[in-house]
Amino acid sequence: MNNIRYTLAMAWKEIQIFIRDRGAMAMLLLFPILLSSVQGGGNLMANQPGETPSILLHVGLVNEDPGSFGSEIAKVLQSIDVLAVETFAHGEEAEEKVAKGEAAAAILIPADFTEKINAYTSVSIEVIVDPAQPQGVSIIRGIMNKVVDEVTIWGEVQYGIRTVLDNSGLLDGATPQQMAAIGAQNLGVIMTRLNEMRRNPAIEVISEDMKGEVATGGIMAYVSYVYAAYIVLFIFFVVGICAESIQDEREVGTLRRLVAAPIPRGAVIGGKMLGFMLIPCLQAIILFTVGNLAFGVPLGQSPAGLIVLTIVAAGVSTSLGLLLAALVKSKKQANDMGLLLSFGLGFLGGAIPIGQLQMTRMEGPISIISRVVPHANAIEAYYKLIAENASLVDILPEIGILVGMMLIFLIIAARRFRFD
Amino acid sequence: MPAILEVDQLVKKYGDFEAVKGISFNVDEGEVFGLLGPNGAGKTQTISMLTGVIPPTSGTARIAGHDIRTEMNEAKKINGLVPQDLALYPTLSARANLNFFGRIYGLGGKDLKERVEDVLRIVALTERADEAVEKYSGGMKRRVNIAAGLLHHPRLLFLDEPTVGVDPQSRNHIFESVMRLNRERGMSIVYTSHYMEEVELLCNRVAIIDEGKIIALDTIKNLIALLGGGVIHVGLERVDDGLLERLSALPGVEEAVLMPQPAPPPLAEQEDPEVKEREPVTTTPIIKVVAVNSQQAIVNVIGFLNEQDITLTSLEILEPNLESVFLHLTGKKLRE
CATH class of the missing domain: 3.40.1710 (abc type-2 transporter like fold)
Structure with a gap:
């Protein structure tokens, strides 16, 4: 019971610090809204509903x-x-x-x-x-x-x-x-x-998904993919910020002070992780709300699926942040490596949309390779939920892969973590 | 008075490097105990082991009877740490910082609120408690740093160099707080510093630590008594054979020994013209004269050297303080 209290105290402290950091707020909340609005709005303006997107x-x-x-x-x-x-x-x-x-x-x-x-x-x-x-x-x-x-x-x-x-x-x-x-x-x-x-065909063929809903296609399918990609990209922005924050605590000495207190080390790490998991969850809520209200981005039929997936993706992101924090030696290194991981893995996992399809649906080995990148699995699962009205059960394979990755990151981080 | 802290042969090694070399000492309940030594002597490493930040390589310690190797969590509830770093969250207010550290020590609700107000009063920051710590002066930050270590009313407080980078006014305030905590609340304090004036002012007993070892441990009065009738450093043009023996035999002189010569600078530095210009390398021998009676010793030593036609290049009479004791014991200055 005490461990939960310690963990929550740690998490609340992270939130307080985040709220007071206007730069981080802008980077993690306003920038995603701005970027996805420009992208989403641009696509909708360039294409009438039902048409294919204007690729050339x-x-x-x-x-x-x-x-x-x-x-x-x-x-x-x-x-x-x-x-x-x-x-x-x-x-x-x-x-x-x-x-x-x-x-x-x-x-x-x-x-x-x-x-x-x-x-x-x-x-x-x-x-x-x-x-x-x-x-x-x-x-x-x-x-x-x-x-x-x-x-x-x-x-x-x-x-x-x-x-x-x-x-x-x-x-x-x-x-x-x-x-x-x-x-x-x-x-x-x-x-x-x-x-x-x-x-006016005498016989009409209607494409339906498993729920009996008319499958969305065309521009909305593309916008759904773009939205899923951006949400995942921004969820993984927290990697560098989490690692930098831990390294900062290490350098300032607060981590030493926490270790000197009668609080289990696991609660220190757990609280840090929980605090940073809340940020991507908040990002996802804001992005989906703006996307749905402003651009009609579908939210699918499974709120439970969206919630579970967002929590799991946030968990993978913060555990990768912990792993990075266990390996870096300075705040600058944490920041640089965090950006490299966010954009590098984002690119490899299709979170920076350069085509019309997510990596997991492309032809050839790229589809298989992309599965080792957390972004690709998260995007695929989000896309299934919002564009294809999949249920939580339908995205269990992706959830399983993401949970596996989170555990691997956490185990390595736990073995390499330094408190002083 | 029972010991609240018993340190027994504590060792910390990093590979082949031994940072702490078998340190042992006791701190009595209600005592202010000083750990005096230059930077890098092993003071912070010792405190880190005693507070559970790093595990000892060997040896142990007991805090109020709790062995730090087996009952660290119990020991942590009894002691408090004020680290050398400003271990605070700068964007949060002093109150938010203290609320957080209080929760980490298991406090909550009304109790937490009262303790936060109490420690803010102790460090005289109640009026500015809601400002972000980053807006405070260095001294105010130090005071919040101390307050965070007091929240859970520790019986034993480790203060690790608490006045580094602090203005004189804040330094005095910190001294007053330490003395009041000890006097009014009976708090035992382990105070580390490389400022001998602080240790002399605050501590009942002092352990002088150098290169990971305790080289002297006693009351300040007894440590200063190690200097005997005084210590004189005499710089000479040359040291002839048998000179030390003849100086030692002079009335008022207990002992005359040749001080170790400072190590020559690295080759690269010797070749650097700027370094040569800034601080010329001296090789003049210095003799340490331990006096039974310093006035008598000075007169006799100068007279004898004149007779021998040996030119004096310098003469330094060491004041009877801990700095002199450290110099006497190690041949180095505390802040070298």
Whole structure:
């Protein structure tokens, strides 16, 4: 019972010191709000709800087809917001762009593209991709499938109309101009009807999550990811501040004074940890509140999940701070190493958003590697909770990994900790 | 008077370096005991072991009968520590600091409030108790530092160099507080300092500590008596063979010995022209003359040296105080 009182006394002291430190308050509370507001607001202004975010993928296009389908595909590709299409006369030029990493893909439309569609024979569009940009590749692949589907439908319908008219004998004796006019008129009627069906489908497919909620997507999914990333980034800012505070107590001598008092050393460390855990928890509450009220960032369906995850993430952050405090020899070292860890691990764990997806969902080994960084696991769990309406049970794997990391940090810190 | 502190062969080693070399002493209940020694002598290390900050390598101590090796937690409840550093939270007020340290000693509620007011009165800071400590003068900070060690009414208080960097007014206030705590509350105090004036003023008994060892322990009167009739340092141009024996045989002289020469500065320093300019290296021999009667000894020594045609380069008569005792015992000054 006394140990709890000592721990709470230590924690309360940390809070009092934090409240009086305006610099730390600004760094830990105002800066996150400001940064996430700028980011969140910017994204929302640049994108209407339901649209995809305005990323830009550079694509090289070589259209050797003199016919209508080739130019139609080029027009469609150039009208897509997320693509910056540069046209080339020769395939080699476009391929060189990809090889240099200046373009995510090169799209080559062959010379006989229209001719083969009209002849109802198979034809292919060659897409050369940059393996270093797997995320861009998957987006381009999706776009091309959509575009080709569209063109295929046109080709199919045109071929069908022509065949029907030819076989019926209705246009025997008509001039080629008359034949083309009638074909185009029929194509127009059919495509109009087709587009009407797309807008008001007879059968609608609705994507739902496990809770039966309509899954959020597009810009809100991205904003959710950004928010999760920033919350995690800022939660881990406390690493350096915690380590610096302990080193300061060591240098000033208050740690010696505490050790000379009849208080268990564990209570000193526990109180310090508890005090510093409250700061990231406060950050998360403020960021989620601002995000939800100002930018409509979803909060998901599991408040318990958010609370548990935030506490666990704060625990990992402060235990990493304790570990750092056990290793450093000066306040400057604590501060420098803290920043390096916050931003370095933040970058490796996807807490500094540079793509559209969290690290754990990227293709290739990066997804596996990111799992050893606490940030990536915390972001994944936050994203599941707020963007996919997951429950506490759904994020237990991430919670487990984070708790494991916290224990490892604490065990090493306990073995290396110096009180004097 | 029963001993509240019994220190028995306390040793602290760091690898091969022995910071404290088997120190033993007792402090009686109600006594103000001084640990006098230069910086780095091992005073703070000794106190750190006695207060449970660092474990001793060997030896032990008992505080009110509680062995620090086996019952440290009980011992901690009896003693209080005022560390040499200003061990306070500068952004918090004096009151907030004291409230926190009080809670750490298990105090709470009305009791804590009363104790905080009490110690603020002792250190005369009641009126400015709600200001942040960082706004205080060095002396005021020292006083809060002391107050934090008094909250739990310790029977034995360790004051580790409590006047370092303090203005004379605050220093006097600290002295008064220490004396009042001892006189009015019967608090036993272990007072470490390298200022002999403080120790002479406050302490009943003193242990002189140097290089991790106690080299003398007694009342101040008895320690000063070690100087006998006085000590004279005589600088000479040269020391002939048999000179020391002949000086020792002079009336009024108990003993004449050659003082150890200061170690030559490191080579790099010798070659540094600035250092040479600042403090020329002297190799003049100095003889320590322990007198039975200092006046008689001076007259006889000077007369004898004139007869021998040996030029005096310096003459210093040591005042009978702890500084002289330390110099007499170690050949070094306290603040070297």
